[in-house]
Amino acid sequence: MWNKAQALTDRPEIAALSGPLRQDLQALCRVATYAAGQTIVEVDTPSPIVGIVRQGILRMQKTHPDGRQQVVGLLIEGDMFGRVFDGPFHFALEAATDCEIYAFPKAPLEALLQRSPELNRVFLLNLLHELDRARDWMILLANPRVRGRLAGFFLLLCAQYHADDQVLSTVDRAIRVRIPISRLDLANLLGARPESISRALHAMADDGLIKIVRPDLIVMSRLDALSEEAGETNLIDPGLLRRLARTPRRACD
């Protein structure tokens, strides 16, 4: 399961680093693969690695004492996880789909960070970006109506995951979304019961805003209406929606 990294250069932010640093990273890096459902990082267990998702989707979640699970984020290709210089992680990471990750042992990576401002910068920017995403989720969740949160969720997927064709792809002017988590997880994520999610989803389908191809595969047919449903929150750059809808085969860069 732990293989030496072949390339690692398929991560643009790493490819952009200077030569020697890149080689150091290369030397540290291993590739690990996980099947859907496997746990990648246990909650509150000091994880010996820092990782970057190479492929597939990870689910970040908290498991409540009573067994219910609360999803707080989805990680796709290029997302980093792990806590440099810090203690254990308070969330668990699970593979939502089959996936591959680049894994860096924490200690040597921290040593590298101590001497490379360049690498520090990458981490800093990544965290800043991650923080923005978390706050967008907050805004989404603050919508008092389930339909609104659901609409916002779809738009957020467009904004945040448009680089991943496992999640998004376009079929003539409409956007096809794969929902990578179960209804129950989605319900917990959006602060509702699965029944409410189901009803809201079908109500939106009846109103023609979306089409439900399969439970986990929907097509957003009227982005403008969805955007209005989501509320005045311009969660997402209006220009992006237009670009997404225009891109032919796969969701744009």
Add this chain to the structure above:
Amino acid sequence: MWNKAQALTDRPEIAALSGPLRQDLQALCRVATYAAGQTIVEVDTPSPIVGIVRQGILRMQKTHPDGRQQVVGLLIEGDMFGRVFDGPFHFALEAATDCEIYAFPKAPLEALLQRSPELNRVFLLNLLHELDRARDWMILLANPRVRGRLAGFFLLLCAQYHADDQVLSTVDRAIRVRIPISRLDLANLLGARPESISRALHAMADDGLIKIVRPDLIVMSRLDALSEEAGETNLIDPGLLRRLARTPRRACD
């Protein structure tokens, strides 16, 4: 309004830095004061500074096109804001109370970051911590009931703001909380209407969970019941609650 920093050593994470670095920071640092209601950072405007709150409370918010405001976080003493190495900030920062901040001009601070791994570490850890807080907010907001979100909000204030006696203080075994934002802002933050917040608050008071001293000042009388109301999410270390309730005059360290 912009004064040279007197001390700066009243920030433990800065005082812990090595001598020369501390002096460099000292040289960059200015203290700025703002009256309640003033804007500190405009939304989407490249801010020339990075800041640390010295005193008072800041409100991080997004202003919607229609004028409504969505609060996504509260900053207290010791919290950092600003975006090193990155573009403009997508949220506005306003003084929720009169406050003082340490301000560091961005460019020279970035230069300092380029040569000091030690300083980088401080920023990295701060962001990691900030990210945890944002995710705790998400969990809170995912509670389907207003009463539950409100209870969680109070507990989160205890967990995150116990260092600030402007927010928290203890009166014989109970915790007094100052709510630093208006009902409308609180409603937007928690995904509800102000009327619902008011009703939930008074219902909780009728049930003896809290006492409403003034609209912006409540006393948490039954922490255990609040915790149960908030749901199984152990948002907050149970030990902390006990310690808080025991500390005599002011909320403990």
Add this chain to the structure above:
DNA sequence: CGGCAAATTGAAGTATTTCAACGTCGGTGG
């Protein structure tokens, strides 16, 4: 084909929003 989990649907009860009205407080100007 049977059995199980996930998703959906139905019906009743509860919570929340909505719209309207009222009270309080602090400031402002007569």
Add this chain to the structure above:
DNA sequence: CCACCGACGTTGAAATACTTCAATTTGCCG
């Protein structure tokens, strides 16, 4: 000094949305 105003918080009543519990369907795997 007092009347007035506006912002804010609270309350009431009706409409709506959501949850809850139960039953049913769907899809999948053995």
